[in-house]
Amino acid sequence: MLAEKIYYYEGNQDFTIERFSNKLIKMIKEIRCKKKKKGIVFFCIGSDRSTGDSLGPLIGYKLSQLLHLDTQKGKEEFQGITVIGTLEEPIHAMNLEKYIQIVNCLYEDHVVIAIDASVGSPEHVGYITLGKGPLKPGLGVSKNLASVGDIFITGIVGDCGSYEPFMLQSIRLSVVMQMADCISKGIYFVGKLWKISDRY
DSSP: OOOSOEEEEEOSTTOOHHHHHHHHHHHHHHHHHHHTOOEEEEEEBOOTTSGGGOHHHHHHHHHHHHHHHHHHTTOOTTTTEEEEOOSSSOBOTTTHHHHHHHHHHHOTTEEEEEEEEEEEOGGGTTEEEEEESOBOTTGGGTOOOOOBOSEEEEEEEEETTOOOTTTGGGSOHHHHHHHHHHHHHHHHHHHHHHGGGTTO
16 A cells, blocks of 8 residues: 555544544545545455454445445435445456456546455554555465555455464454444444535
8 A cells, every 4th residue: 555644543432433424525625626536436355254354344234334324314425436346246356356347437526435454564454544545465375466545445354464374364253344434434424524625
């Protein structure tokens, strides 16, 4: 990942949704103003076949559910937001390039926020990161995949010092789910702030 600065948030009961959401909104505003972007795409990467790699699809699923519920209630906070990558249609190593092409073609005027699981230092396992710049998926498991996004959000699910082949499969689902809940709620709160921030 290439970023100006990476912000870390504990993905547990001490997670502050407002702090995370305000920082994310500020980044979106800056990029929309600088690059003349209109909408937002949440590009959720990962596989539902591996617990440690399921963070992106879980967030995509949760966001789709939240957006659908708000659509049913007739709310407008989430107009202009698209979610790509869910449990039903995950974005993974085999189809990543195809979905990047889709985004480049159909959503070139959108801010792209890439979301994925990652590995890090042992003391940061369970933390959520947020930063400007493209996400480089697969680095932690030695895969050379295309970078994507204007902003990235990751959940650190494992220790980068562990190169066990089945490391991602051995991650506890509770760790991944807790971070997925925090990130989804933080993004949902962005929608709540949308109306009172002159739609960015």
